[in-house]
Amino acid sequence: MPIKDQVKNFARKLVEDRPDAAALRALVRARRPAALHFRDDGIVPNNPKFPALLYRGAVKLTSRRFRPDVIIDTMFDANGWGRSWRDTVYDFVHYHSQIHEVMGVARGSARIECGGIKGRILSVRPGDVLVLPAGTGHRLIESSRDFLVVGAYPQDGTYDECTDTRERPDAIKRIAKVRKPKTDPVLGRGGPLLRAWRKERPRSRPGG
Template identity: 35%
Template sequence: MALKHVEPEMHYVHPTPHSPNSRLPIIVYRGALQDTSAESILSTIEPNAWLKGGQWKTYKIPHFHSNTHECYGIIKGSSTYLLGKSPIDPDTYENGETIGFVLHVKVGDVFVLPAGITHRSLDSEGDYEFIGLYPGTATPEGNGEPRFDMHWGKESVEETKRLAQQVEAVPIPDKDPLYGLGGPLPRIWGEVLSRQRLL
């Protein structure tokens, strides 16, 4: 499928007491998919070594993955996500800033959550459905399925800090899920980490 070039949006969410979140920005490609059939999404993204982990509808339980980044390709409908806030986090940081970021997405959009970002749908419309894809890491059993863990954002502050170290160790993929080698995501994420090393 021919892809039109879409400039990515970037959104940052800070760590909280119970959600590691990430130094890396959330990446959003608005309207990138012309054909949003599951088959077309897979044939577009999987060659870039982001592999299907599942096909789902609205999922309202907050959770995060400490061992992998995650890409969503939206098949149909729309949804509003709350990102970066665990179910037991306060509503604001100590400085009064609101915890969490609300993201609206719809059919044809693709977005990527760095490892550690707590996420859940608040509400959806139009029989919302999406495919979740993960950088190509097979399970230890070698059955070809991508591997991801599940955390519910209810861990202690100490355990969240430990998981944050695990999140930091997840490597940046070599390929952008849509545009492959030379695509925006590896460059953007790499530049963010390089700047922070200089601080």
């Protein structure tokens, strides 16, 4: 998301009631994510090494004290994923060539296309968390009117937004240079992302 959205969210966090470490631990579920591999489809590069990860029901959002978006935002921040924003997902295909991205569903439901038109459409609901390695194409297909996600990024990397196929040659070079994050956005330093992204991905057919 643009810097202005991240600044707006930073100002919001200064005044909202956020869970402390103990409360946050009680709200996060240890989940093994599904790994989704996407190959370059000729339009969207996707990531040659790291799979997208989908954590189902990773966060308990039934707290009466803390809002769902606050819980997810606090979780990402506690695990070293910052520069957060809260909004919906763009409805056009785009990807980030210099940074990884995580999105947690705080409210509503949606169908999100990942990996480009030859990828997969994922149905997501509150508590789900989706980690997109640099280069992974994504867009919103449809959503409920109340759909809200919290997005964030690891400490290393620069936000950019790629939509033009003319950017592909340079974008592919940038994607290859994006380093693995130091922490899992859901479960921190011991989280499954670090194991799932430890080795290069196996060969797979386009889109799967």
